[in-house]
Amino acid sequence: MLKVENVSAGYQSKNILHDISFSVKKGEFFGVIGPNGSGKTTLLKLISRMLPLHQGEIFVKNCRLADISVKKLAQIIAVLPQHFSEVFSYTVKETVALGRYAHQKGWFQSWSKEDEKAVQAAMKKTGVQQFEQQLIQYLSGGERQRVYLAQALAQQPDILLLDEPTNHLDLSHQKDLLDRLKQMTKMQGLTVIAVFHDLNLAALYCDRLLLVHKGTAKKIGLTDEVLIQSDIQQVYQTDIIRQAHPTIAKNQMLLIPSIEEDEHETIISEKAVVEYHDRLIVLAPIPLRTMSSIKGAAIGWYQTFVNMFMNEEGAQSFSDYSPVDMKKTIIMRQQNQDRNKIYRYVNLGESSVFFMITGTKRDAIHIWIFVNGKISDDAYIHGIVAATEAKTRILFEHHLPASQQRCSISIAATQQGIQIDSEELYNIIDQHVCDCTEQLLNQE
Numbered sequence: 360m361l362k363v364e365n366v367s368a369g370y371q372s373k374n375i376l377h378d379i380s381f382s383v384k385k386g387e388f389f390g391v392i393g394p395n396g397s398g399k400t401t402l403l404k405l406i407s408r409m410l411p412l413h414q415g416e417i418f419v420k421n422c423r424l425a426d427i428s429v430k431k432l433a434q435i436i437a438v439l440p441q442h443f444s445e446v447f448s449y450t451v452k453e454t455v456a457l458g459r460y461a462h463q464k465g466w467f468q469s470w471s472k473e474d475e476k477a478v479q480a481a482m483k484k485t486g487v488q489q490f491e492q493q494l495i496q497y498l499s500g501g502e503r504q505r506v507y508l509a510q511a512l513a514q515q516p517d518i519l520l521l522d523e524p525t526n527h528l529d530l531s532h533q534k535d536l537l538d539r540l541k542q543m544t545k546m547q548g549l550t551v552i553a554v555f556h557d558l559n560l561a562a563l564y565c566d567r568l569l570l571v572h573k574g575t576a577k578k579i580g581l582t583d584e585v586l587i588q589s590d591i592q593q594v595y596q597t598d599i600i601r602q603a604h605p606t607i608a609k610n611q612m613l614l615i616p617s618i619e620e621d622e623h624e625t626i627i628s629e630k631a632v633v634e635y636h637d638r639l640i641v642l643a644p645i646p647l648r649t650m651s652s653i654k655g656a657a658i659g660w661y662q663t664f665v666n667m668f669m670n671e672e673g674a675q676s677f678s679d680y681s682p683v684d685m686k687k688t689i690i691m692r693q694q695n696q697d698r699n700k701i702y703r704y705v706n707l708g709e710s711s712v713f714f715m716i717t718g719t720k721r722d723a724i725h726i727w728i729f730v731n732g733k734i735s736d737d738a739y740i741h742g743i744v745a746a747t748e749a750k751t752r753i754l755f756e757h758h759l760p761a762s763q764q765r766c767s768i769s770i771a772a773t774q775q776g777i778q779i780d781s782e783e784l785y786n787i788i789d790q791h792v793c794d795c796t797e798q799l800l801n802q803e
C-alpha cells in the first residue's frame with residue numbers, strides 16, 4: 360500500500376529525516392514512535408505530500424506519490440493532524456462534510472446520497488452525531504478531535520494518517536477510537552499510520568512500529584521487537600521497565616519516577632513484628648511488592664502481613680481489632696492457638712532477608728519471606744519454588760506427607776537498595792526454609 364524508499368527530507372535545505380525506508384501493507388495498523396522533535400510529524404507530512412522530498416521516493420498503491428493528482432491523493436490518503444487550523448463558523452456536520460470534497464464530481468458539485476451516507480456513518484463511528492448542528496467552536500478539545508477524525512473517515516480513504524490521535528481524548532474515548540480503527544483495519548482493509556507518544560497504546564493496537572531517533576529509523580518491526588527496554592531507555596533517555604500485560608499477550612512500558620528514596624532505608628526484621636496472643640503482625644513502614652499463594656493476593660503491594668492462630672470465626676474480628684487497610688493486608692490462618700514460630704534474619708551485606716515461619720506438625724506451615732532489597736519477577740518465582748521444595752523435603756524427613764499439610768508462602772520485597780540475584784535468593788531461601796522448618800517441627 361505504501362513504500363518509503365531511502366527518503367531524506369526536511370525544511371528549507373536542511374534534512375530532518377535521513378535515509379528512511381519502510382513499507383506498510385494494506386490493512387496494517389502501523390505506529391510511529393520516537394521522542395519529541397525526532398521527525399515523526401515531518402514523516403507524515405512527506406507521506407501526505409505537504410512537504411517535498413530531498414532524496415528518495417515514496418510509492419502509494421504502486422504509483423509515485425509525486426505523480427498522483429491532488430484529487431486522487433485526497434481519495435487515497437486522509438490526515439488527522441496534530442494541530443487544527445480552526446474554521447469556527449462551521450457546524451459539526453458541515454465540518455465533517457468537507458471530507459467529501461475529493462469524492463464530488465463535475466463543475467457543479469452536488470451532494471449525493473452516498474455523500475450523506477458517508478458523513479452519517481463517520482459521525483456515528485466517532486460519536487459526534489449528537490452535536491451535528493452545533494458550531495465547532497463550542498466543543499471541547501476532545502470533541503473537536505473526534506469531529507476532525509469523522510471528517511477524515513468521511514473521506515473514505517485507503518490510508519489514514521493520524522498524528523497523536525488520542526492526545527485530547529479521555530480513557531474511554533481513546534479506547535473507543537482505537538478499537539474502532541483497529542476494527543476498520545481488519546474488516547475494511549483500512550491502512551492506519553499513526554504517531555503515538557503513548558507507547559502502551561502503541562503496543563496494544565499496532566501491528567508493527569517504526570522507532571524514529573534523531574531523524575533516522577532506529578528500529579522497525581513487531582511491537583515486541585521494537586519495544587525493547589534498553590533501546591527505549593536509550594532513545595527516550597529515561598528509566599522504564601517492560602512488563603507483560605496481565606490479560607493480553609502484549610508488553611507494556613512502565614515509567615519509573617525519579618523520586619528520591621527515603622533517607623532511612625526500610626529494613627524488615629523481627630523488630631517489625633507485633634505479637635498478640637492470637638496473631639503475629641508484620642507492619643511494614645512502606646508497601647512491599649508481594650507474591651503470595653494466598654487466594655486472591657497473587658502479586659501486589661501489601662503493607663500488613665498477619666499470621667492468625669485461631670479459627671475462622673475469630674478471624675473475622677481482625678479489622679475491628681487492628682485499624683489497617685484490609686486492601687493492603689495479607690492474612691494467613693492457623694487452626695490452633697500454639698503460636699509456634701521461628702524468626703531468622705539473614706544479613707547479606709547490602710541486603711538482607713527476614714524469615715518468619717509458623718505452624719505445627721498437625722496444622723498448616725506458613726512461610727513468610729521478607730526481602731530487604733530489589734528482586735525481579737523471576738526471583739519471586741524461584742523463591743516460591745525454593746521455599747516449597749525445602750519445606751516438602753523437611754516434611755518428608757519427618758514422615759509427614761506434604762499433601763496433608765496446608766501451606767502458604769509469601770515473598771515480600773522492599774524493592775529498595777540493591778538488586779539481589781535470583782539464583783542467590785534461591786539458595787538462601789532453600790537453606791533457611793529448610794533449617795527453620797526443621798527447628799519449627801522440633802519445637803513440639
Ligand SMILES: Nc1ncnc2c1ncn2[C@@H]1O[C@H](COP(=O)(O)OP(=O)(O)OP(=O)(O)O)[C@@H](O)[C@H]1O
Pocket residue numbers: 370375393394395396397398399400401402
Ligand atoms: N516548519 C518547520 N520549519 C523548520 N523546522 C521545523 C518545522 N517543523 C518542524 N521543524 C523541526 O523539525 C524537527 C522534527 O519536528 P517534527 O515535528 O517532525 O518532530 P516530532 O517527532 O513530530 O515531534 P513531537 O513529538 O514533538 O511532535 C524539529 O527539530 C522541529 O524543530
